[in-house]
Amino acid sequence: MKEKEFKPPTVSRSIEVGDANSPASNQYQAVTPPATVEGSTPTVEYSSPVETSTRNEENPVNKRTDITMEIELLQPWSVPVLKAKLPDDVLETMIEISDKVLADPNSEDWGPNLVGQIDKELAIPREMLIDTDVMGFFLEGIRTFVKLCKNQQYASLTKEAGFQEEWLAEMLVPWIVSQHPGEFNPVHEHSGCHVSAVMYLKVPEMLPSKKAHRPNEDGAIIFQGPNISSALCETGFTYKPAVGDFFIFSAQQQHGVYPFRCAEGQQDTERRSVAFNGLFQSKSDFDNNRGLEQTSRGNSAGALT
Numbered sequence: 001m002k003e004k005e006f007k008p009p010t011v012s013r014s015i016e017v018g019d020a021n022s023p024a025s026n027q028y029q030a031v032t033p034p035a036t037v038e039g040s041t042p043t044v045e046y047s048s049p050v051e052t053s054t055r056n057e058e059n060p061v062n063k064r065t066d067i068t069m070e071i072e073l074l075q076p077w078s079v080p081v082l083k084a085k086l087p088d089d090v091l092e093t094m095i096e097i098s099d100k101v102l103a104d105p106n107s108e109d110w111g112p113n114l115v116g117q118i119d120k121e122l123a124i125p126r127e128m129l130i131d132t133d134v135m136g137f138f139l140e141g142i143r144t145f146v147k148l149c150k151n152q153q154y155a156s157l158t159k160e161a162g163f164q165e166e167w168l169a170e171m172l173v174p175w176i177v178s179q180h181p182g183e184f185n186p187v188h189e190h191s192g193c194h195v196s197a198v199m200y201l202k203v204p205e206m207l208p209s210k211k212a213h214r215p216n217e218d219g220a221i222i223f224q225g226p227n228i229s230s231a232l233c234e235t236g237f238t239y240k241p242a243v244g245d246f247f248i249f250s251a252q253q254q255h256g257v258y259p260f261r262c263a264e265g266q267q268d269t270e271r272r273s274v275a276f277n278g279l280f281q282s283k284s285d286f287d288n289n290r291g292l293e294q295t296s297r298g299n300s301a302g303a304l305t
């Protein structure tokens, strides 16, 4: 299957919504052209790579095993996690912005809104993302995620439903998590929003995990699924991030962060990420004054985690 292309933002216009005094009110950015997605209907050669006795073509039950046909995997009951890599210029800009916020003694402590057992969690004014031209990139990220999820959610109704609609997106207050050895984020979800995202700006050298057969858990993010494990699926996903990694996921996706250790006397021990929550709505619902789906905007400004 070809990779789906995460296009840079194409913002055609903006629509003011909500209470201008509420931190949750921002501008919905409407995009006119749909995201370019290639190869969304893969053709797969239906042929097992495993040679077993049941693949023995001498066996009459295996007379027709090499068949080429179009297949789809349907899973409308779950929301995937989008994983991407920040473009270099966006990464650089976010590092610069976070350096400034961390150095500013007047930056707003966002910790009271969060569950992390972490000392330094600071809000980033959204204007900093708008003024440096990276806001559009993140809004387009939300829209791309929504389109792909809607394609899956409504697969039984229409093909590529997410691409049939124009989507509006809004970012709520982003925040920095400056995590150091011993600090952690218990498993949680986010409220008052539809989607959440996290990007990684700094990852320090960490001591190896205590158990060699579990090498990638220290400092890792955990995405926990609602399912039980089977021969064909896992209960969750643990990922040790690198600088530039970027995830978008459902706000109801359970997630957390493990602690990590650094060598004694190590100077740079900061694991720095920036997270944000987001809202979305189809443009037709917005034009018809329909409410936002499955969330209240009441506490969305708080971005409680």
Ligand SMILES: [Fe+2]
Residues within 6 Å of the ligand: 188, 189, 190, 255, 305
């Ligand atoms: Fe979180």
